[in-house]
Amino acid sequence: MTSRTFHMPNRIDAVDPMVLALKGQLEGILADETMFRFDICLSEALANLVVHAKTDNENAQIEVTLDFTESIVKAEVSDPDGAQAFDIRDNATELSNVDEMAESGRGLGLILECADAVDYGMVRNRNRLSMTFLQRT
Amino acid sequence: MINTTKHDHDIxxxxxxxxxxxxxxxxxxxDEVVAxxxxxxxxxxxxxxxxxxxxxxxxGALAGILKKIGHRGDLVICGLNSDITQMFRICRMDRVFKIYRDVPTALQTMSEAT
Structure with a gap:
């Protein structure tokens, strides 16, 4: 198992560079289909966190930890210090229930649809979203 | 950010x-497409x-553009790679938009409809 930890500013312009850096760690390891699901989930999770996890500390960082082998990837996203707890499993709308013409409301459902497992809870005094991806060969 | 090209039939x-x-x-x-x-x-x-x-x-932006153009016009999409095609399918948006392989195919279909 290989582990890597990354930090990103709590800003929307930091999301895409962070996701690309994370994907870079998994290049040549994940199949295209798994990489696609990873890209979707990390993009949605980080953007949701930046938009909704407001904190008093503008400099609070978002921490992302990757643990991976050739068959499984676990991405753990820790909320910035001071953010309110937000369990996406309690707030997601099933994609089949989203109005086709809606301009928002698909992100959390996409995470639940694309990740093989999703967990959320307090770890070492910080709220953490955990997403697991299995290689489907 | 967008780049535009005008074609025949005001497309x-x-x-x-x-x-x-x-x-x-x-x-x-x-916002730029709505403009x-x-x-x-x-x-x-x-x-x-x-x-x-x-x-x-x-x-969501595409849905907003489609709502804006409404029945007054036509919105067509083309050039989707496999990941974006899959995204449309997962979100059931492939049923909402007219999707074509590439620009020439889309232009031909749009021209025939005018």
Whole structure:
């Protein structure tokens, strides 16, 4: 198992560079289909966190930890210090229930649809979203 | 951010001008395309040939553009790679948009409809 930890500013312009850096760690390891699901989930999770996890500390960082082998990837996203707890499993709308013409409301459902497992809870005094991806060969 | 090309039959082709259409730039993209509609464009072709990734915000922007153009015009999409095609399928948006393989195919179909 290989582990890597990354930090990103709590800003929307930091999301895409962070996701690309994370994907870079998994290049040549994940199949295209798994990489696609990873890209979707990390993009949605980080953007949701930046938009909704407001904190008093503008400099609070978002921490992302990757643990991976050739068959499984676990991405753990820790909320910035001071953010309110937000369990996406309690707030997601099933994609089949989203109005086709809606301009928002698909992100959390996409995470639940694309990740093989999703967990959320307090770890070492910080709220953490955990997403697991299995290689489907 | 968008690039536009005018074709016969007053069809305007739009390229988003970014490899990733996401929460960072989706609103800018939508606002710029809506400005085209406000300026009188009624036949829009959005070409995703150079776009590698689209998130829910990008899809939401497209839904907003479709609502804006409404019954007054035509909105067609082309050039989707396999990941973006899959994104449309997962979100059931492949049932909402007219999607073609590439610009020539889309232009031909749009021209025949006018």
């Amino acid at each position: 305007v082709a739009v390229r988003p001008g970014a490899e990733r259409l996401t929460a960072f730039n989706a609103k800018t993209f939508k 085209l509609i406000d300026d009188g464009v009624t036949s829009l072709l959005i070409d995703f040939k150079d776009v590698t990734f689209l998130d829910s915000s990008g899809l």
